[in-house]
Amino acid sequence: MPPKLKRPCSPSIPPLGASGDAATATTATATDLSSTHRAKKLKLLASHSVTSPFPAFAHPTPTEAAQVHALLSATHPDLASRPRPASEANNSAGTCGSVPNVLESLIGTILSQNTSSRNSTAAKRGLDAAFGRNNFAAIALAKRQDVVEAIKTGGLANKKAGVIQNVLREVRERHGGYSLQHLAGVPVAGVNVKAEEKGKARAAPTTATDEEAMAELVSYDGVGPKTASCVLLFCLGRSSFPVDTHVFRLSRLLGWVPPKADRVTAQAHLDLMIPNDLKFGLHVLMVGHGRRCKGCKGNSGGKGECVLKRWLKEKKGAKEEELGAVVAEAEEQAADAGDAGGTFLAPLKLKSEDT
Structure with missing residues (x-):
C-alpha cells in the first residue's frame, strides 16, 4: 500500500514559530510586512525629495502658480488666507491638524480620512470625550472596540x-x-532621556528639518506622504504642499502633472515646483474650489462653468470637451489611488463638505 500523502501547508497560513505559537508567527509575519512597506515608503520619499519623479515636466512654473493663486483668490476671497499659527482652540480633525501638539495633529489628520469636516470633527470630539484630550496612553491601552465606538461618526472607524x-x-x-x-524642537520631560542622563544639563533640541519630519511621520504604519504633509503645513508651519483628490484633479486639469502621475508622485512633483510662499494659500484655495465648483468635478462629467476652465480656454486655447475628459479621468484615478498610508481633508468649513 502506498504511503499516505500529507496535504501541503497553505502558503497563506504562517508556520509555527520555534515555540509552536502560531500567534507569534503571525505577529512576526505582520511585522515583516510592515517593515517592508515602511522601507518602500521611505525609499520613495528619499528618491523624490530633491528630484521630481517627472524631471522633464516643467509645469507649473512659478508664474503659472501665481496666476492660478490670484485667480482663485479673486473667485473665493473668503478662502484667500496666509499661514497662521496652530491653535489649541482648534479641533485637530476639523482643521487638518492645525494644533500645536504634533501627535494630536497627526491623530486628527488620520480621523479626517475619507469623510467630511463635520464628521471628522465629531469623531475627534468623541475621542476626547471618551478618553480625555491628548490622553494618548488611555487611547493606546484601550480595547480596540472602545476606540471604534468613540470615533464611529467619522467613518472607517475600525481601520x-x-x-x-x-x-x-x-x-x-x-x-x-x-x-x-x-x-518642532520642543523638549519633552522624560522622553528620549536615558535614566543615567536625567537631571543632567542637555543641549537644547534642534528642530527637525522638513525632510527629517516627513521621513519620521511616513515611517509610521498608516501614515502616507499626504497625511504627513498636512502635519508639516498646518501644525509645524512648514512649506509643504499636500495633494488630496481635489488638488490632484485640478492639477491634472491645469496641466501641472502628466497623465501618468498618481497622487503620491503628483505631490512629490508639485512640492518641488510650487514656490514656498504660495503653498499654503494655493492648497487651501484648490481644495475649496474643488469642493465648491460643480464645473470641474468628475461626477458632473467635467461639464459646467468653472473659472479655471474658462481661464484655460482663454489663455491656453483648450477645448471644453478635452477639459471635461481630463477632469473625469483624474476623478476616477484619484478615487482609485491612496496615500500609501493615509489621507486627509483640508481645514475648510464650506457649504458643501463632501470629499
Whole structure:
C-alpha cells in the first residue's frame, strides 16, 4: 500500500514559530510586512525629495502658480488666507491638524480620512470625550472596540482606530513617551532621556528639518506622504504642499502633472515646483474650489462653468470637451489611488463638505 500523502501547508497560513505559537508567527509575519512597506515608503520619499519623479515636466512654473493663486483668490476671497499659527482652540480633525501638539495633529489628520469636516470633527470630539484630550496612553491601552465606538461618526472607524493605536504604541516604543514634539524642537520631560542622563544639563533640541519630519511621520504604519504633509503645513508651519483628490484633479486639469502621475508622485512633483510662499494659500484655495465648483468635478462629467476652465480656454486655447475628459479621468484615478498610508481633508468649513 502506498504511503499516505500529507496535504501541503497553505502558503497563506504562517508556520509555527520555534515555540509552536502560531500567534507569534503571525505577529512576526505582520511585522515583516510592515517593515517592508515602511522601507518602500521611505525609499520613495528619499528618491523624490530633491528630484521630481517627472524631471522633464516643467509645469507649473512659478508664474503659472501665481496666476492660478490670484485667480482663485479673486473667485473665493473668503478662502484667500496666509499661514497662521496652530491653535489649541482648534479641533485637530476639523482643521487638518492645525494644533500645536504634533501627535494630536497627526491623530486628527488620520480621523479626517475619507469623510467630511463635520464628521471628522465629531469623531475627534468623541475621542476626547471618551478618553480625555491628548490622553494618548488611555487611547493606546484601550480595547480596540472602545476606540471604534468613540470615533464611529467619522467613518472607517475600525481601520482608523487600529492605525491610531498602532501609531501611539510605536511612538512610545521609539521615544519613551507619547510625544512627537521633538519634530518642532520642543523638549519633552522624560522622553528620549536615558535614566543615567536625567537631571543632567542637555543641549537644547534642534528642530527637525522638513525632510527629517516627513521621513519620521511616513515611517509610521498608516501614515502616507499626504497625511504627513498636512502635519508639516498646518501644525509645524512648514512649506509643504499636500495633494488630496481635489488638488490632484485640478492639477491634472491645469496641466501641472502628466497623465501618468498618481497622487503620491503628483505631490512629490508639485512640492518641488510650487514656490514656498504660495503653498499654503494655493492648497487651501484648490481644495475649496474643488469642493465648491460643480464645473470641474468628475461626477458632473467635467461639464459646467468653472473659472479655471474658462481661464484655460482663454489663455491656453483648450477645448471644453478635452477639459471635461481630463477632469473625469483624474476623478476616477484619484478615487482609485491612496496615500500609501493615509489621507486627509483640508481645514475648510464650506457649504458643501463632501470629499
